[in-house]
Structure formats: C-alpha cells, structure tokens
Amino acid sequence: MERLPSWLRGHLAALRAVIVLTLLTGVLYPLAVTGVAQAFFGGRADGSLLSSGGRQVGSAVVGQSFTDQRGEPVRRYFQSRPSAAGYDMLATAASNLGPEDVVDTLPDPAGADDAAREGSRSLLTQVCARSAAIGRLEGVSGARPYCTPDGVGAVLKVFPATGTPTRAVSVNQACPAAPFLARYQGVAVECGRPGEDYAAGRTVPVRGSAPIPVVPADAVTASGSGLDPDISVAYARLQAPRVAGERGIALARVFTLIEEHTTGRGLGFMGEPAVNVLRLNLALDRG
Structure with a gap:
C-alpha cells in the first residue's frame, strides 16, 4: 500500500491528538470532577x-x-x-481605590461628557457617606475621622503647594455648601467649584475631632x-x-x-x- 504523504500524516496525527485531548479534558475529566463533587460535597458543589x-x-x-x-x-x-x-x-x-484616594471629582453640569457631568467619589467620601447613612439607619453616630458632618471627605487643597497658604478649598464640598472648616492657617476656606482644576494645590486631609467610630470598618468598605x-x-x-x-x-x-x-x-x-x-x-x- 502506498504510504500517505508526510504532510497528510502530520495533519492526521494532529487531528487524532485533538480528538483524544478533547475527550480527556473536555469530557472525561469534567465528568469525573463533577461526579466526585456531587458524591462528596453535595450542596456546596451546587x-x-x-x-x-x-x-x-x-x-x-x-x-x-x-x-x-x-x-x-x-x-x-x-x-x-x-x-x-x-x-x-x-x-x-x-474598587481598586487606595487610602490616598481622598479627592472627589465634583459633578459638573457643564462638563464635556457623562463622566464629567456625573463626577466621581473618592474612597474616603464613599466611606464617609456610608458611615453617615448607617448612623441614620441605626440611630447612632456615623461620625468618623477625616469626614465632614455632611458625609464627604474632609480634605483641603491648599495653595501654593509649599510656603505660606494664600488660598484653601474644601474640594469635596461643592458650592454653595458651607465648608466644614471656616479657616485654615488664617485663610478663609472656600467651597469647591465644579470644573475647577485644583491639581496644583497641596492635599491636606483634616482629621477633625470625631471619636473612635461607632460604625465598624466592614460596614463602610x-x-x-x-x-x-x-x-x-x-x-x-x-x-x-x-x-x-x-x-x-x-x-x-x-x-x-x-x-x-x-x-x-x-x-x-x-x-x-x-x-x-x-x-x-x-x-x-x-x-
């Protein structure tokens, strides 16, 4: 009998390997694992x-x-x-947000896209908002350090970034909200204005006088x-x-x-x- 061409023998060998491996890994192995799981682990397997x-x-x-x-x-x-x-x-x-994520992007009605118009909340503000909400729900204090009474991150942007401050902004409290702090190092604190770029300022989280939180950490993270x-x-x-x-x-x-x-x-x-x-x-x- 005439031997098959080498290129055809290679294709047939590859096809056999695909069929065998499909049966082993795609049929027999899943059936075996499923059978063992159902036999020994019942409800957990389901x-x-x-x-x-x-x-x-x-x-x-x-x-x-x-x-x-x-x-x-x-x-x-x-x-x-x-x-x-x-x-x-x-x-x-x-969320992939870390402990240094403390500055919100305030919603800007005049923003160029949906993301700008909706804004985004920092991890700190999310924690503060959740703590305040749970405090109201449970009838306890939702106060915690670095949070404002209205449930956002108590964070200032101070200008210039180094040297004597000439301007301070409560960046997570959109105008016309009253800033959580009236003055910072002798400078009147402003509310945050949506769309304004505060990146050049120095970020200053303010701990405040809140006691040890009543609301536990797993309730807000x-x-x-x-x-x-x-x-x-x-x-x-x-x-x-x-x-x-x-x-x-x-x-x-x-x-x-x-x-x-x-x-x-x-x-x-x-x-x-x-x-x-x-x-x-x-x-x-x-x-």
Whole structure:
C-alpha cells in the first residue's frame, strides 16, 4: 500500500491528538470532577444554595443586598457588607481605590461628557457617606475621622503647594455648601467649584475631632471580591436593635441568633469571627 504523504500524516496525527485531548479534558475529566463533587460535597458543589418557602433565595457563599425597589435598606433585615460589584458574580471586583484616594471629582453640569457631568467619589467620601447613612439607619453616630458632618471627605487643597497658604478649598464640598472648616492657617476656606482644576494645590486631609467610630470598618468598605456573604460580629450587633424593633421580638433573641450564625476563625487562628447575613435573615423569617 502506498504510504500517505508526510504532510497528510502530520495533519492526521494532529487531528487524532485533538480528538483524544478533547475527550480527556473536555469530557472525561469534567465528568469525573463533577461526579466526585456531587458524591462528596453535595450542596456546596451546587453553590451552597439556600431556600425559603419552596424557592431558592440565594447562596450562603455569595453576598446579596436586602433593599427595596428604591434601593433603601429593608429595616427588618440585617444588611450586608457594601459591594463594589453590586453583588454581581459576573462582575466580581474591588474598587481598586487606595487610602490616598481622598479627592472627589465634583459633578459638573457643564462638563464635556457623562463622566464629567456625573463626577466621581473618592474612597474616603464613599466611606464617609456610608458611615453617615448607617448612623441614620441605626440611630447612632456615623461620625468618623477625616469626614465632614455632611458625609464627604474632609480634605483641603491648599495653595501654593509649599510656603505660606494664600488660598484653601474644601474640594469635596461643592458650592454653595458651607465648608466644614471656616479657616485654615488664617485663610478663609472656600467651597469647591465644579470644573475647577485644583491639581496644583497641596492635599491636606483634616482629621477633625470625631471619636473612635461607632460604625465598624466592614460596614463602610467593600470586600476584595465584592461578594462577601459575611459581616463582622460588631456590625451584626450594631444592627440588632433595629431588627428586633422592626420585628417586635426580644433583643436577646436576636443576639442569640447572631451567636448561632457566627463562624469562628479559619483553622482557629486566621481572620475574625463572622456572621453569615443570608442565613441569619432566613433564621429570623422562620421565627
């Protein structure tokens, strides 16, 4: 029998390799992994889904919001940690903003594009705004260092950048807002004007006189994934009086449920104890 041309033998060998590898890695391996997962890990392999009233309401390992159609917190439920991804598993991400991100871009109605017209909030202002909102929701002080009373970053731009100040601007408070500080080193503080460039000034965050914050850090900062299903014990206990009052149940009962749904440190020493929000809210609904 006449031998096949070398170029054709090469193509056939490549085709056989594709078929074999497709069967091994695309069919047999996924089937084996799925079989082992279903046999030994059951619910976790299916996403740790939780049900209530005969319907699936979420996953124990993925955070979700407990808000109404207007985006307002439902007062009878514990609230989750903030999410930079909107709790969307297809958009899981962090904000990628760091501790030096303290200056907002004020919304400019006369801006050249949508981004300029909408502006953007710095990480500091996001933290301040969340803390103020949680303070109002829980009936506690939402004040924290480096935040203004109206819930934005307490940051000045001072001109010139070096030497004796001749001008100071509260860059995160858009006019006609009253600046959080009347004077800085003898200079009257101005409100921020949208569209004005303050890049040449020296950035001066002002700590203020706020005490140690009542609102814990995980209540005002998003997790790295944006899908954290847990909150700290401190944040859960802060919310307990509101939830108990809305549901008309004893506060001691709510504290007991928090304790029952608290997981310890990983391997006994990593991280901090945490409370699973969805499991806790389902336990409350069950009474």
